[in-house]
Amino acid sequence: MLNVGKIEEGFVLDHIPAGKSLAIYHHLQLDKLDCTVAIIKNARSNKMGKKDLLKVECDINLIDMDVIAVIDHNITVNVIKNGEIVSKKELILPKEIKNIFKCKNPRCITSIEQELPHIFVLSDGKKEVYRCKYCEEKFDTRSFF
Amino acid sequence: MRHLITPLDFTTDELEKLFDLANDIENNKSKYSKICEGKILATCFYEPSTRTRLSFESAMLQLGGQVLGFSDAGSSSASKGESVSDTIRMISAYTDICAMRHPKEGSAMVASTAASIPVINAGDGGHQHPTQTLTDLLTIRSLKKRLNNFTIGLCGDLKFGRTVHSLINALVRYPDVKFVFISPEELRIPDYIIEMLKEKDIPFEEVIRLEDVMPKLDLLYMTRVQRERFFNEQDYVRLKDFYILDKAKMKLAKEDMLVLHPLPRVNEISIEVDSDPRAAYFRQVKYGVYVRMALILTLLELA
Numbered sequence: 001m002l003n004v005g006k007i008e009e010g011f012v013l014d015h016i017p018a019g020k021s022l023a024i025y026h027h028l029q030l031d032k033l034d035c036t037v038a039i040i041k042n043a044r045s046n047k048m049g050k051k052d053l054l055k056v057e058c059d060i061n062l063i064d065m066d067v068i069a070v071i072d073h074n075i076t077v078n079v080i081k082n083g084e085i086v087s088k089k090e091l092i093l094p095k096e097i098k099n100i101f102k103c104k105n106p107r108c109i110t111s112i113e114q115e116l117p118h119i120f121v122l123s124d125g126k127k128e129v130y131r132c133k134y135c136e137e138k139f140d141t142r143s144f145f
Numbered sequence: 146m147r148h149l150i151t152p153l154d155f156t157t158d159e160l161e162k163l164f165d166l167a168n169d170i171e172n173n174k175s176k177y178s179k180i181c182e183g184k185i186l187a188t189c190f191y192e193p194s195t196r197t198r199l200s201f202e203s204a205m206l207q208l209g210g211q212v213l214g215f216s217d218a219g220s221s222s223a224s225k226g227e228s229v230s231d232t233i234r235m236i237s238a239y240t241d242i243c244a245m246r247h248p249k250e251g252s253a254m255v256a257s258t259a260a261s262i263p264v265i266n267a268g269d270g271g272h273q274h275p276t277q278t279l280t281d282l283l284t285i286r287s288l289k290k291r292l293n294n295f296t297i298g299l300c301g302d303l304k305f306g307r308t309v310h311s312l313i314n315a316l317v318r319y320p321d322v323k324f325v326f327i328s329p330e331e332l333r334i335p336d337y338i339i340e341m342l343k344e345k346d347i348p349f350e351e352v353i354r355l356e357d358v359m360p361k362l363d364l365l366y367m368t369r370v371q372r373e374r375f376f377n378e379q380d381y382v383r384l385k386d387f388y389i390l391d392k393a394k395m396k397l398a399k400e401d402m403l404v405l406h407p408l409p410r411v412n413e414i415s416i417e418v419d420s421d422p423r424a425a426y427f428r429q430v431k432y433g434v435y436v437r438m439a440l441i442l443t444l445l446e447l448a
């Protein structure tokens with residue numbers, strides 16, 4: 001039987017808002033890896049009431065952690081070695097995110113030119129605001145869940 | 146190589162130089178009449194805007210250069226599905242500098258990354274129209290002899306008016322500028338601009354009626370209030386006269402107040418105001434050409 005409680009090598013994403021784990025699973029492109037992934041929904045949490053967790057048995061360096069920072073700064077990333085948490089990875093807001101989120105502004109040039117990369121640039125680090133590099137439309141982090 | 150994609154691409158120091166050059170062109174036109182000989186400006190207009198295109202073409206011709214281009218998407222390769230990047234690569238091989246207008250936001254920026262010639266954004270949808278902002282700034286600086294220490298009233302459609310938003314963003318870089326926003330409730334200035342002004346501690350007020358604030362204004366920037374922006378016909382009829390500038394309202398204004406308007410006007414400035422020496426909107430058109438001449442010279446590094 002698969003043990004979803006513990007993993008040997010890999011990482012655990014903790015404090016994911018309840019119900020958002022699947023969206024994160026897709027945005028991290030975990031479906032493209034052949035490692036073990038456990039999705040735990042609606043776990044009890046003192047801090048959040050309910051939360052989701054993702055346990056991934058693969059090298060953390062294969063994953064683009066920038067995506068998690070953009071999605072939700074409050075998610076915790078625990079790095080696991082030999083079954084133990086060895087460190088927490090700090091999430092830093094990337095200056096630029098490329099080809100992960102699409103600009104949804106129908107007036108944006110990316111809406112008619114498919115080959116253009118979708119790029120968002122951090123315009124306000126304090127308020128965690130990203131804007132489309134082309135049309136400068138604000139990126140709403142709630143919009144992709 | 147430099148481009149002009151947003152009004153804030155140039156620092157205030159760089160703008161000072163650009164405006165000095167524009168004023169020198171204004172006063173010594175013959176000195177500049179052959180400076181662009183052998184150079185070609187491309188006007189790539191994916192949507193028609195005769196006014197802006199003619200202003201660019203006039204600017205280049207007065208510098209002794211030549212122009213080529215297209216004036217709507219139907220007559221360009223865009224109708225065959227060519228990307229902006231591919232078009233600008235082709236244009237780069239034919240010409241020395243390009244003014245581009247396109248209905249999609251961010252198009253000029255895309256062009257600038259693929260171009261091997263300077264690109265001037267001549268309007269990208271509802272996003273940016275930097276040469277209009279430069280025109281407004283040059284007009285104020287030339288006629289008021291300063292870009293600081295005044296009270297400017299912005300009147301009309303402040304919600305959707307792109308030129309107004311760009312002008313505000315450009316003016317907040319100068320000290321002691323006060324803003325008075327005059328608009329119906331439906332067309333108020335967007336919250337993000339109000340927030341920005343509060344953050345920077347810049348004084349502003351919002352009013353409904355133009356008459357109430359006329360005496361305190363050093364500058365009045367008029368824009369059109371379109372009938373279709375109103376929820377119902379009654380509101381439009383009730384409010385429209387508040388935003389029409391006529392002789393009676395001009396009587397309340399300072400002797401040296403200036404009236405600006407990005408043009409075209411419809412009926413928001415009564416023609417009886419045209420002969421008032423304070424009406425500066427037709428002089429503004431001339432400054433539009435001078436600032437484009439200065440811009441072409443600056444981007445071609447001929448200044």
Ligand SMILES: [Zn+2]
Nearest residue numbers: 103108132135
């Ligand atoms: Zn966009």
